[in-house]
Amino acid sequence: MSAIQHQNFSTSISSSTSTFLGKTEFKNIKTLNVLIPSKISGVVKCVASPSAEKTTAYKTKVSRNENMAKLQAGYLFPEIARRKAAHMSKFPDARVISLGIGDTTEPIPEVITSAMSKRSYALSTVDGYSGYGAEQGEKKLRASIASTYYANLGIEEDDIFVSDGAKSDISRLQVLFGSNVTISVQDPSYPAYVDSSVILGQTGQFQKDVEKFGNIEYMRCTPENGFFPDLSTVRRTDIIFFCSPNNPTGCAASRDQLTKLVQFAKENGSIIVYDSAYAMYVSDDSPRSIFEIPGAKEVALEVSSFSKYAGFTGVRLGWTAVPKELLYSNGFPVAKDFNRIVCTCFNGASNIAQAGGLACVSPEGIKAMQNVVGFYKENTDIIVDTFNSLGFKVYGGKNAPYVWVHFPGQSSWDVFGEILEKTHVVTTPGSGFGPGGECFIRVSAFGNRENVLEACKRFKQLYK
């Protein structure tokens, strides 16, 4: 993912935060003239906004959405991409290896791409051409997703809403819920839940001292609590975002833990948004879907994606399952409103991607996806072994393609920077995922085998 190139529009215009720029102290900057922090290496530039340079420039009278102003710096992954790009310009001869952004690297199995090629050609024929599809997705695909991932769980074809991916779905769910809901997230967690919440106006301001947004309940997940929050200390919120297997910690919640979560949601009348994008990476008997838990259909909806199963990160295809039993406090089914959102704010996933999706969930496709997943799991094992052998405390890696490495007492951005400088390997600093990520580094296992082995060799050299 490339960051925007034009330097004078750096999104780090608003006041900075240590979650992004390291422990440098800044005053809370309300104007748009931003200081260039001297502690940071020159590659990350906060440049004065254009208004300082062109004071006579025409301005509309439209106020900037104050929710956007609450966001701290750019979205995490374009920032990582920017750092990587800056590093590569600084060291043009270095072989930079990317274990940062969780981007798939292995080719898509032919059984899947050939279905997409076939559909593409069909669109140039009279019989094969199709225009607008159902916004909820093609019937066959919905049915196959239901039968592949939710067999015997009571989730049916019409509960499945096909999308262009989980990230888009998360925002559409936020639009659905509106600004008057409270949310809780795991801490650390995939940043899209928090950022979309800020954008929708569900949160207060960012509180620098604790590195949290006001009005969000952060459920700390640490080695001490087995990366499952102590629900007895968690405040009630309307919506609970829960990702398992977890990005970034790599931990998959057990059946017991998810049963507690469902009970908690039921007692509080909350809705769980369960992100199961990494379910196919589960190795043990941890649940793959929230709907394996009795009673979950009354309290949860589930988001998933073909990105990490079929390498569809660029093809764009995912789904959200909303059970009929999930009701608002006035008895209105959540699915009906979600359907309205899907029909109004979206126009269906690409028909070619959907053809690929259908091939994914064919018997041959499922085998092929399992092979791809298996390959990345082997990568994960290699990375886990490497850090273990170096004496690090390593988490995750068993049920997810992410390894969560502990660097006690160290700033994760500093560790990120050191690893990048000294080994030319891009990782992701844990604090990018929330204050609970401080002192951790996320190493993703997506990469070709050669690169993963080379990266591990370099880690061994750095930390021996």
Place this chain on the structure above:
Amino acid sequence: MNYFLSFSFMTCKSFLHPRVSITAQENENGKSYSTKVARNPKMERLRYNYLFPEISARELQHVTEYPNAKVISLGIGDTTEPLPDVVASSMANYAHSLSTLKGYRGYGAEQGSKELRKAISETFYKDMGIKDTEVFVSDGAQCDISRLQLLFGSNMSIAVQDPIFPAYIDSSVIIGQAGDVENESGTYQNVEYMKCEPQNSFFPDLSKAASTDIMFFCSPNNPSGHAATYEQLEELVQFAQKNGSIIVYDSAYAVYITEDRPRSIYEIPGAKKVAIEVSSFSKIAGFTGVRLGWTVVPEELLYANGFPVINDFNRIVCTCFNGASRIAQAGGLASLSSDGFKAVLSLVDYYKENAEILLETFQSLGLRAYGGINAPYLWVHFPGSNSWDVFNEILEKTHIITVPGSGFGPAGKEFIRVTAFGHRENILEASKRLRNLFS
């Protein structure tokens, strides 16, 4: 098609079918568990189902009732003609390359591939000073409209043309800009409706328009088919400048213009400081199912505090979206190649010829038909009538699906929208049936 909502379909004189409000009693077993999460009150404000699934549901109902009738759909503006080979094969090849070591690509830039952004700026904004970095590739205008609403937030006042493509209003209600619906007129509070009718040549009288933060403006217009003139758009830009408003200009049908009319708002001096432009490959390249579009946000467009709108839009795109499908983007690039663009424009010509045929049909019947010259829509006036009644009559008697004008706003009450998308033989057959009905 939306089977899910078809239960709510009822004929309704003036408006779209009001949604049946579901209460706890309607659950199968009255003791169903409900969460304690309040339904989003903004969703509650949406009185009707989205227009086009309703039309689909009505079509399905009709087809079921008359299984032997050859129903012709001139309702939803859905393209019908196959993609040109050069475009389809580019996508097929790209898909295949994803299964190779050399060709595999993962996440793309959320803003779209550099080549495609460049091709769009060069094809559609040549000499208008729009940079490739100001072009954001998307999965279509409908999605972009909602992302723009997310960008603007709920504290905005909006103005729309009346009649207009319903997504602007509906998304405005959902995000919380629009207030409750006013039962008599069916309009939403806090939305300025700028009437566009034959009397004002389908361009609003801006001297009567209230100042709003955002003005949605679609030209060539869906549904009226009117393409604003240079003078009209100059007036619009000046109006926006005077009021400090932002224009969201929807140019999805620009390639259908036959007369000398602007194709982009950026042809108007000063527009870059006041306007965002949204467009789509749907009606250019038949990509209604493939999903590809774009939005232009000029760097000069600034909020009241001087902050560039493009920065925030970029943030939205990076946070709420993950890029258009790479395969669709490959198709988009092919459709803008020299051969590809020729090929897609010849399909556009095909639909334009359809529009001519339909226009001629209506005119020969003495009906007042607007549009059809600069857009693939005809806007046919049935003075004194109710558009749902006309819609139903046409459907019952000729098995042709159209769209009742009131679905696009109160000013559409006496109009029917007929699209020119269809196979030629269906267009000709439809014309024949319409002649029978109305002569």
